Amino acid sequence: MELPVVVGVDGSDAAVGAVDWAADEAARTGQPLRLVFASLWEHYDRIKPNFSPDRASEEILAERIVASAREQAEALRPDVKVTAEVVPHDPVTALLTEAEQAYAVVVGNRGRGEITDLLLGSTSLTVAARAQCPVVVVRGPRREPGDGRPRVVLGVGAEDRSSAAGAFAFRQAARRGAVLEVVRAWRRPRIGSDDAGQESRHAQETLDDIVASFALGHAEVPVELTSVEGHPRKALLERAAGADLLVVGARHRHSKVGLQLGPVNHGVLHHSPCPVAVVPQPA
Incomplete structure (x- = not known):
């Protein structure tokens, strides 16, 4: 259709x-x-x-x-x-x-x-x-041909091992001849915690699973994996600088005032230096 x-x-x-x-x-x-x-x-x-x-x-x-x-x-x-x-x-x-x-x-x-x-x-x-x-x-200025190699940034969370946003981002990168950067931010459970290594490994596993889920159908897409300790919103906004598109998934949340987006998506929609694609995720 x-x-x-x-x-x-x-x-x-x-x-x-x-x-x-x-x-x-x-x-x-x-x-x-x-x-x-x-x-x-x-x-x-x-x-x-x-x-x-x-x-x-x-x-x-x-x-x-x-x-x-x-x-x-x-x-x-x-x-x-x-x-x-x-x-x-x-x-x-x-x-x-x-x-x-x-x-x-x-x-x-x-x-x-x-x-x-x-x-x-x-x-x-x-x-x-x-x-x-x-x-x-x-959002942001229109990128013209010759502005450098196209780049699509995909933000993933702990639960996004297989996602509609991942599929959308790989298709976007393939059609643009772009590099796809997959970004996963992680944070220590508490200051001084010894679990930082575990959190870092979990973030890397999420990135590996995302690539394994979708890369087979898009072998032509160069993929960069970025694992960052810090707040997801800050990490995505930094990586979106100079990008053609930032892709995030959204699980719509119900509240007293209706369907809402999470705080990370709110942040990137308000501040991103490039266009943002919000992709609904399966419930």
Whole structure:
């Protein structure tokens, strides 16, 4: 089944970068590209009297944004099949609905009208926390050909010996001709503990198992294993510097306010110097 790469557009600078990233991804995977602009004007226009023969300004703006994004994608990747639609939903609902039948959902790190001091827009964070498919939050400058060998970074935890995130990261590295760096951070159970050696060996075993699980299908991918003592968030942010993509797995957590991401994923989504792919893990 041909699943599209879906990208949310809203006319913001961040969305422009997301369209570029999504168009490149569609070209790499051979998937179609679907541009989605979510707007509630159409919903409200249906339920209130409209005595004006003129078209609503919100309708005109939505069509212009979608048309501009489509022109941008087709100019960058003329070989990619592009569709575009204005949908009568709020952005979160629209993108989560699209995620049910998507290869991946791509969003900018901040939408139009977001407070600029926020590190990550609420729409991007909510979609990353709840989507059923991988979500890529586009951050950092666009890397151009010739910027050095491509590099994909995969962060793994103690329980990730076989993971959807690992499979996704290996595919990404293979398609980009990239080096895949698999990073596992570990910490001593307590200060002065004699168990540091055991924790280090456990981290290395996790790395070895991840590579064994997926490398057979991607023998062409050069793999580097990095075991770091320290906080996972700090380790991943350091290794993401200069990378093309940081991949993390997500086991959605339920709380009083709904589905949530863990603190490490929150940290990398807010601070990563490169795009971040959040890949749902099996329960």
